[in-house]
Amino acid sequence: xxxxxxxxxxxxxxxxxxxxxxxETMATQVPGWDSLNHVNIILAVEKHFNIKFKSYEVLxxxxxxxxxxxxxxxxxx
Amino acid sequence: MSSFDSKETTTLWQRxxxxxxxxxxxxxxxxxxxxxxxxRWTFKKLTNTAKKYSTFIKSAGIKPGxxxxxxxxxxxxxxxxxxxxxxxxxxxxxxxxxxxxxHPDKFRSGIEGMSQRSGLDYILTERELEPxxxxxxEKPGSTIKALLFPxxxxxxxxxxxxxxxxxxxxxxxxxxxxxxxxQHSSGTTGLQKPVILxxxxxxxxxxxxxNALNLSTQDKIASWLPLYHDMGLIAAFHLPLSYGITSIQIxxxxxxxxPIIQLEAISLEKATLCWLPNFAxxxxxxxxxxxxxxxxxxxxxxxxxxxxEPVRSESHKKFIARFAKYNFNPLAISACYGMAETTFAITQxxxxxxxxxxxxxxxxxxxxxxxxxxxxxxxxxxVSSGKLINECRIRIVDDNxxxxxxxxxxxxxxxxxxxxxxxxxxxxxxxEVVHDGWYFTGDYGFIHNNEYFIIGRKKDLIIVAGKNIYPxxxxxxxxxxxxxxxxxxxxxxxxxxxxxxxxxxxxxxTKAEDDKxxxxxxxxxxxAGMSIDVNIHKVYLVPxxxxxxxxxxxxxxxxxxxxxxxRQDKLVWSR
Numbered sequence: 001x002x003x004x005x006x007x008x009x010x011x012x013x014x015x016x017x018x019x020x021x022x023x024e025t026m027a028t029q030v031p032g033w034d035s036l037n038h039v040n041i042i043l044a045v046e047k048h049f050n051i052k053f054k055s056y057e058v059l060x061x062x063x064x065x066x067x068x069x070x071x072x073x074x075x076x077x
Numbered sequence: 078m079s080s081f082d083s084k085e086t087t088t089l090w091q092r093x094x095x096x097x098x099x100x101x102x103x104x105x106x107x108x109x110x111x112x113x114x115x116x117r118w119t120f121k122k123l124t125n126t127a128k129k130y131s132t133f134i135k136s137a138g139i140k141p142g143x144x145x146x147x148x149x150x151x152x153x154x155x156x157x158x159x160x161x162x163x164x165x166x167x168x169x170x171x172x173x174x175x176x177x178x179x180h181p182d183k184f185r186s187g188i189e190g191m192s193q194r195s196g197l198d199y200i201l202t203e204r205e206l207e208p209x210x211x212x213x214x215e216k217p218g219s220t221i222k223a224l225l226f227p228x229x230x231x232x233x234x235x236x237x238x239x240x241x242x243x244x245x246x247x248x249x250x251x252x253x254x255x256x257x258x259x260q261h262s263s264g265t266t267g268l269q270k271p272v273i274l275x276x277x278x279x280x281x282x283x284x285x286x287x288n289a290l291n292l293s294t295q296d297k298i299a300s301w302l303p304l305y306h307d308m309g310l311i312a313a314f315h316l317p318l319s320y321g322i323t324s325i326q327i328x329x330x331x332x333x334x335x336p337i338i339q340l341e342a343i344s345l346e347k348a349t350l351c352w353l354p355n356f357a358x359x360x361x362x363x364x365x366x367x368x369x370x371x372x373x374x375x376x377x378x379x380x381x382x383x384x385x386e387p388v389r390s391e392s393h394k395k396f397i398a399r400f401a402k403y404n405f406n407p408l409a410i411s412a413c414y415g416m417a418e419t420t421f422a423i424t425q426x427x428x429x430x431x432x433x434x435x436x437x438x439x440x441x442x443x444x445x446x447x448x449x450x451x452x453x454x455x456x457x458x459x460v461s462s463g464k465l466i467n468e469c470r471i472r473i474v475d476d477n478x479x480x481x482x483x484x485x486x487x488x489x490x491x492x493x494x495x496x497x498x499x500x501x502x503x504x505x506x507x508x509e510v511v512h513d514g515w516y517f518t519g520d521y522g523f524i525h526n527n528e529y530f531i532i533g534r535k536k537d538l539i540i541v542a543g544k545n546i547y548p549x550x551x552x553x554x555x556x557x558x559x560x561x562x563x564x565x566x567x568x569x570x571x572x573x574x575x576x577x578x579x580x581x582x583x584x585x586x587t588k589a590e591d592d593k594x595x596x597x598x599x600x601x602x603x604x605a606g607m608s609i610d611v612n613i614h615k616v617y618l619v620p621x622x623x624x625x626x627x628x629x630x631x632x633x634x635x636x637x638x639x640x641x642x643x644r645q646d647k648l649v650w651s652r
Binding site: 015016017026029031032036037038039052054055056058059 | 337
């Protein structure tokens with residue numbers, strides 16, 4: 001399940017007030033989350049949680065649920 | 078001295094075959110997939126597999142001269158398939174695989190518009206797209222004769238020698254002036270202009286590029302550029318295949334998520350050349366973590382060629398500053414100017430030389446005059462796109478198509494030995510832009526000391542990360558949004574200095590008066606953009622009658638863009 005914290009980071013980066021982000025939500029379904037913005041969102045998540053992703057880890061992400069799991073792994077949750 | 082003789086073979090297939098005989102075991106294409114062992118096609122293996130594909134193509138009933146649209150994702154079998162289509166004397170036309178955000182109806186209507194305009198005869202694609210495309214083939218009056226799934230063809234089957242013989246005989250009858258491929262300009266609703274190129278145009282162009290780039294058989298190209306784009310198709314695919322050098326093909330979808338892949342490919346394969354749209358320099362410079370660069374060396378790179386969108390000095394500076402310590406030679410920074418209508422490049426900066434930059438007076442430039450100035454608030458840096466490539470010509474003309482002298486800004490008209498033969502099935506558009514053998518590009522620029530500087534566009538085209546977007550496409554999608562007054566919308570390109578490209582902005586008139594309603598409209602506008610696979614970066618909402626009309630009675634993009642950018646009108650709502 002997507003944490004409120006991760007959701008807030010993503011929505012802030014996209015300048016959206018609200019959007020229903022579920023585990024299976026893909027970037028292409030979220031307004032404003034295009035390929036150019038993708039890198040910015042990843043950087044914002046890294047900065048907020050004070051973690052670092054490897055490019056290959058990011059490449060494997062299929063949906064927001066995968067991103068949440070990766071954040072959890074990196075933050076030791 | 079030139080080693081590439083464009084007259085040595087008549088057709089591209091003959092050229093590829095010749096390379097297959099001369100350098101059978103050299104890598105022609107290295108198919109790169111992140112985190113996996115690359116798949117290598119030698120020249121011999123590639124042409125042998127292409128022969129097999131050509132027999133399948135003929136068996137499927139495809140005849141010489143028929144157009145085969147290829148819509149396939151990054152796949153190692155794309156390359157021999159493309160060559161196989163060409164060997165069967167049919168015309169390959171690479172189209173973009175639809176992004177999942179693109180609404181299936183929009184994708185279908187785009188293909189339909191394209192098929193009516195370009196006369197697509199066959200679609201070669203993946204099974205996954207069948208439910209979307211199949212209805213098109215069954216529609217009365219459709220030009221599309223069949224939908225084929227070449228990735229399912231059994232390559233283990235023995236080649237049919239009779240069919241192979243027939244193909245060889247037919248292939249030998251093809252003339253240099255015959256068409257070899259069809260490229261489309263961007264756009265989503267049928268505004269695409271189909272460009273047909275002949276064998277001789279492509280071969281002559283490669284001879285011109287050899288000279289302009291000081292190409293050698295030791296060169297290697299690393300590219301993530303999509304092959305439906307002229308820069309990817311000609312510079313990073315046809316050039317190496319015909320010249321007999323290796324290209325490393327990277328998935329564009331992977332590159333944009335993990336640009337480090339291209340640096341790894343350059344480093345491991347010792348690539349020497351890459352073509353990049355301007356924004357890629359910013360992405361490389363700003364979006365890769367230092368930790369990932371540990372084993373990267375860019376020492377082999379002798380040219381990175383900036384093309385396909387306005388060349389920005391800042392982007393080059395950022396790139397050099399970031400990668401000098403990874404053995405990147407600053408003199409490798411280069412630029413060119415090109416378009417599908419001339420096969421690709423018309424100008425190229427001199428390899429190994431510092432790229433020329435001019436600081437000019439911005440106000441004078443807007444008035445059409447080039448006045449060199451020093452640093453200052455009103456100075457604009459113009460970056461050279463280089464000198465003319467052999468047998469290419471440029472004129473700078475005024476609105477009446479009269480020639481202008483040096484240091485005067487005007488429309489760029491071009492002529493070359495590798496010109497297109499007009500837009501397919503589009504004589505009225507061809508007549509509009511081609512006159513007396515000159516193609517009037519719609520780009521604005523000037524010549525200074527024999528170097529060409531491209532500074533803007535007469536057309537309202539928006540270029541986002543090298544991709545051409547027609548504002549008409551965006552506006553027609555916005556006209557359907559609830560709360561937006563139909564016909565009272567404009568779309569334009571807004572400079573994004575951080576990424577080094579343009580982003581799409583929309584200005585829409587609305588009667589909405591409170592913030593909640595406006596926020597809902599903003600979201601609906603962004604979603605309408607998603608449905609045609611464009612990202613609306615900024616939404617400006619304005620009250621009724623705010624947009625100023627042009628003399629044609631439509632809201633003026635230029636005037637209203639200036640009003641928005643000046644940011645002085647309190648009636649404009651945005652966030």
